[in-house]
Amino acid sequence: MSDDLRKIIVDGEEVEVPNSFTLLQAAEAAGREIPRFCYHERLSVAGNCRMCLVELVGAPKPAASCAMQVRDMRGGPNGEPPAMNTLSPMVKKAREGVMEFLLINHPLDCPICDQGGECDLQDQSVTYGRTGSRFPENKRAVEDKEMGPIVKTEMTRCIQCTRCVRFITEVAGVPEIGMIGRGEDAEITTYLEQAVTSELSGNVIDLCPVGALTSKPYAFNARPWELKKTETIDVMDAVGSNIRVDNRGPAVLRILPRVHEGVNEEWISDKTRYAWEGLSKQRLDKPYVRENGKLRAASWGEALGVAAEKLSGDASKIGMIAGDLCSAEEMKAAKDLADALGVTSIDCRQDGAKIGGGARQEYLFNGTIAGIEEADAILIVGANPRTEAAIINARIRKTWLHNDTQVGVIGEPVDLTYDYEHVGTSAKDLAGLKKKRSGFIKILKDAKRPMIILGAGALTGEDGGAILRAAGDLAASVGAVSEDWNGFSVLHTAASRVAGLDLGFLPGEGGQDTTGMLSGGMDTVVLLGADEIDMAKLDGAFVIYVGSHGDAGAHRADLILPGAAWTEQDGIFANTEGRVQLAFRSVFPKGEAKENWAIFRALSDRLNKTLPYNNLVELRQKLFADTPVLGGIDHAPGAEGAAEFDAKSIGTDGEVGDTPLGSAVSNFYFTNPIARASEALAACAALNDAPAAVAAE
Amino acid sequence: MSVRRLAKEQPESFAFNKKSEAEIKFWLAKYPEAKKASAVIPMLWIAQKQEGWVSEPAIRDIATRLEMPYIRVYEVATFYTMFNLAPVGENLVQVCGTTPCMLRGAEDLISVCKKRIGKQHEISEDGKFTWVEVECMGACANAPMIQLANKDGDHYIEDLDAEKFEALLDDLAAGKKVKFGPHSERNASEPHGTEALTDPSLYDGSKAKPIKLPNTEKEEG
Numbered sequence: 001m002s003d004d005l006r007k008i009i010v011d012g013e014e015v016e017v018p019n020s021f022t023l024l025q026a027a028e029a030a031g032r033e034i035p036r037f038c039y040h041e042r043l044s045v046a047g048n049c050r051m052c053l054v055e056l057v058g059a060p061k062p063a064a065s066c067a068m069q070v071r072d073m074r075g076g077p078n079g080e081p082p083a084m085n086t087l088s089p090m091v092k093k094a095r096e097g098v099m100e101f102l103l104i105n106h107p108l109d110c111p112i113c114d115q116g117g118e119c120d121l122q123d124q125s126v127t128y129g130r131t132g133s134r135f136p137e138n139k140r141a142v143e144d145k146e147m148g149p150i151v152k153t154e155m156t157r158c159i160q161c162t163r164c165v166r167f168i169t170e171v172a173g174v175p176e177i178g179m180i181g182r183g184e185d186a187e188i189t190t191y192l193e194q195a196v197t198s199e200l201s202g203n204v205i206d207l208c209p210v211g212a213l214t215s216k217p218y219a220f221n222a223r224p225w226e227l228k229k230t231e232t233i234d235v236m237d238a239v240g241s242n243i244r245v246d247n248r249g250p251a252v253l254r255i256l257p258r259v260h261e262g263v264n265e266e267w268i269s270d271k272t273r274y275a276w277e278g279l280s281k282q283r284l285d286k287p288y289v290r291e292n293g294k295l296r297a298a299s300w301g302e303a304l305g306v307a308a309e310k311l312s313g314d315a316s317k318i319g320m321i322a323g324d325l326c327s328a329e330e331m332k333a334a335k336d337l338a339d340a341l342g343v344t345s346i347d348c349r350q351d352g353a354k355i356g357g358g359a360r361q362e363y364l365f366n367g368t369i370a371g372i373e374e375a376d377a378i379l380i381v382g383a384n385p386r387t388e389a390a391i392i393n394a395r396i397r398k399t400w401l402h403n404d405t406q407v408g409v410i411g412e413p414v415d416l417t418y419d420y421e422h423v424g425t426s427a428k429d430l431a432g433l434k435k436k437r438s439g440f441i442k443i444l445k446d447a448k449r450p451m452i453i454l455g456a457g458a459l460t461g462e463d464g465g466a467i468l469r470a471a472g473d474l475a476a477s478v479g480a481v482s483e484d485w486n487g488f489s490v491l492h493t494a495a496s497r498v499a500g501l502d503l504g505f506l507p508g509e510g511g512q513d514t515t516g517m518l519s520g521g522m523d524t525v526v527l528l529g530a531d532e533i534d535m536a537k538l539d540g541a542f543v544i545y546v547g548s549h550g551d552a553g554a555h556r557a558d559l560i561l562p563g564a565a566w567t568e569q570d571g572i573f574a575n576t577e578g579r580v581q582l583a584f585r586s587v588f589p590k591g592e593a594k595e596n597w598a599i600f601r602a603l604s605d606r607l608n609k610t611l612p613y614n615n616l617v618e619l620r621q622k623l624f625a626d627t628p629v630l631g632g633i634d635h636a637p638g639a640e641g642a643a644e645f646d647a648k649s650i651g652t653d654g655e656v657g658d659t660p661l662g663s664a665v666s667n668f669y670f671t672n673p674i675a676r677a678s679e680a681l682a683a684c685a686a687l688n689d690a691p692a693a694v695a696a697e
Numbered sequence: 698m699s700v701r702r703l704a705k706e707q708p709e710s711f712a713f714n715k716k717s718e719a720e721i722k723f724w725l726a727k728y729p730e731a732k733k734a735s736a737v738i739p740m741l742w743i744a745q746k747q748e749g750w751v752s753e754p755a756i757r758d759i760a761t762r763l764e765m766p767y768i769r770v771y772e773v774a775t776f777y778t779m780f781n782l783a784p785v786g787e788n789l790v791q792v793c794g795t796t797p798c799m800l801r802g803a804e805d806l807i808s809v810c811k812k813r814i815g816k817q818h819e820i821s822e823d824g825k826f827t828w829v830e831v832e833c834m835g836a837c838a839n840a841p842m843i844q845l846a847n848k849d850g851d852h853y854i855e856d857l858d859a860e861k862f863e864a865l866l867d868d869l870a871a872g873k874k875v876k877f878g879p880h881s882e883r884n885a886s887e888p889h890g891t892e893a894l895t896d897p898s899l900y901d902g903s904k905a906k907p908i909k910l911p912n913t914e915k916e917e918g
Contacts (some may be wrong), residue, residue, distance in 0.1 A: 169766075175768060175769065176766065176768055177768065177773045178766075178768035178769065178771060179772060180701075180771060180772050180775040180776070181700060181701055181776065182775075182776045183773050185699065185700045185701065187700070191766075191767045191768040191771055192703075192753070192769070596716035
């Protein structure tokens with residue numbers, strides 16, 4: 001279809017807009033605001049709320065501007081450009097009529113409604129609502145529906161915009177919400193009131209223009225105007241979703257998405273949304289020292305003294321493992337301290353992935369998240385993007401739905417919400433794919449922009465390096481790496497990983513990696529929020545845990561130095577595509593807990609190896625000087641340097657195994673200590689396990 | 698109309714029988730493979746003809762066959778009032794209650810229903826009847842009327858009054874065959890007591906004249 005520009009008149013003002021624009025988009029291009037309930041930029045057009053009515057000059061009736069295109073407008077009788085009015089008395093009257101109908105059955109319970117203060121219906125009724133009701137009949141009441149542990153329903157408030165139905169069907173890809181009945185009795189429900197099985201289900205709360213679907217864990221907690229809003233970054237996965245953290249006093253009360261077209265569009269996963277519940281539970285709020293097998297609260301002075309004593313021992317027998325939620329600054333401080341002490345056994349890959357150390361392209365999601373939409377063939381290797389990065393999975397689904405992109409999977413044949421070709425299960429299938437002549441390899445070779453998504457989980461085994469090589473080799477041979485396109489994409493699961501690899505939080509000369517440190521022989525191990533390792537293997541070592549939550553690491557620790565969670569300190573995170581983003585402090589650390597970088601700075605003072613920075617600004621200056629890539633805020637390198645990138649020779653030479661490639665994330669809701677402390681996520685996880693048990697009967 | 702819900706008590710399972718399978722084949726053949734979801738209404742109808750109502754296992758079975766999400770079939774089944782979401786008696790009596798029938802005595806029929814059968818949507822004690830009030834079925838010239846759905850199919854029974862209707866229900870209860878169509882001297886919807894349209898020559902073809910169809914050489918008889 002041609003997308004020619006067309007001249008139209010909006011409220012007497014001439015504008016030129018593409019033919020394919022809807023009247024609503026055209027009006028917005030002309031600077032007019034059109035009220036709407038059912039219309040949403042990222043969903044299909046339903047046209048059922050009628051709030052966006054505009055007047056078409058010459059037409060007998062108002063038209064729903066969201067559902068009519070500029071190309072369908074009719075010009076005047078003498079060849080005048082078509083005209084519409086968005087501010088005329090007719091439009092106002094029409095919208096007032098619509099609003100009156102919507103309010104007929106809408107309860108007047110704003111004072112007890114969680115949507116109050118941020119409700120589209122409330123806001124728009126200020127302009128278009130009547131003072132009183134002319135409806136003396138009985139009002140409609142609707143039974144509330146069960147939708148799971150996240151979405152609270154109050155269905156009498158529903159205005160049947162069907163945004164939730166369209167979101168779950170189109171974006172989330174699990175068609176489980178629908179509208180049953182008809183007319184006055186139409187109701188939104190899930191099939192037989194089962195919980196929605198999507199990792200993105202929380203987004204229907206944001207989409208709901210009224211208070212019908214609200215957040216269950218946040219119910220009756222706060223009013224939006226009481227909250228302080230902090231625009232920051234999510235760390236629950238390596239996507240780096242842009243979020244807004246709302247707090248009242250010291251308590252974080254909710255997390256909402258922000259729009260970032262390059263990363264999360266405007267969706268966030270349920271884990272991101274409900275991580276805040278974990279921020280107030282299981283917290284480490286003062287230093288602890290283990291005495292006779294029991295942890296005893298201690299002062300900072302005492303705790304730092306113990307730590308300094310242990311860290312001044314034999315440097316070759318000291319190790320440091322950074323966890324998944326660390327900011328670049330704290331890893332930098334820890335690394336600088338390690339360097340000063342001569343400690344070389346440091347690792348930021350607590351899962352033991354064989355990646356990093358080389359060029360940046362080797363470990364980045366070079367295709368970029370937005371680039372997924374440009375790819376015409378995608379091969380997913382050893383990853384379940386649905387659990388590892390639900391937002392990226394939604395992007396893949398989006399391009400599969402709209403662009404006819406072909407998807408193949410090597411690994412577990414799980415439900416990814418879109419159809420794919422199951423190419424194989426093991427790394428052997430990956431290595432052998434290049435030699436095949438037909439099947440998915442042909443699709444990849446014929447593709448202009450093929451993308452290979454390699455899950456970090458595939459690299460944790462002994463043959464991780466060889467798998468990396470095999471994936472790189474395949475990428476090179478199908479032309480996934482060219483001058484303006486780099487489709488070799490590593491999907492990380494840890495928010496800290498890319499920054500950690502960037503600043504070289506990796507074993508130095510003679511140093512041990514995570515696997516090495518876990519095979520015994522260490523005197524002292526510092527765990528920087530690292531909880532996903534097998535603590536039993538640290539047997540014999542003195543474990544210093546620096547972190548925010550009482551989880552596996554703190555349970556094993558001999559010394560606990562309480563740190564800040566990511567909402568309690570400013571920090572730099574690089575997401576899986578290498579996009580460096582800034583997280584900001586929303587609330588202060590709990591109790592006596594300190595910002596993590598400052599703990600290492602204080603420790604260095606005790607060890608007489610004072611780190612050369614006194615505040616975060618100085619630390620960042622050093623960080624950017626040593627690792628310039630971390631200074632490029634909100635920049636995803638993508639295909640930069642692809643021409644020099646030799647994908648064939650990354651990783652290590654060797655035989656790949658034939659064990660099936662699993663996913664790095666077995667339980668989506670429990671991937672880190674903060675998520676594990678969240679009640680809402682625990683309820684989701686319990687529900688996730690339950691249907692499987694029923695199905696197995 | 699009222700809120701429509703699935704029946705509380707549902708059968709364990711559902712399977713189409715041989716006769717239904719043949720009908721399904723016929724209906725599925727009408728749509729391209731990629732658009733087979735179009736057959737959802739015929740499929741629900743076939744299920745209802747087989748069992749008398751649409752059960753939850755039937756909804757799932759149809760969804761699986763048509764590769765639709767359960768909720769989509771559920772939406773359709775609850776949207777159309779012609780689908781019974783709960784079991785009905787041997788004879789489903791659908792009384793038209795829309796204005797023309799109401800003016801011609803539908804309310805009398807409804808009170809007969811209430812007396813003889815019981816509450817709307819509920820099966821009578823003997824299991825032989827269920828009655829519902831429905832909207833206009835397009836037979837206003839023969840008001841008041843009912844649609845009777847039983848093992849013999851779906852049929853209009855028209856030109857009723859309370860007495861005739863009671864007699865009809867008696868016959869149905871006794872298992873007798875009943876007359877479909879108008880229960881008056883009329884054959885169809887012609888005016889009462891008319892002589893019009895009774896001349897047999899109207900129907901033997903003798904009055905037909907050859908005509909010339911436009912743009913053809915052929916003469917049609």
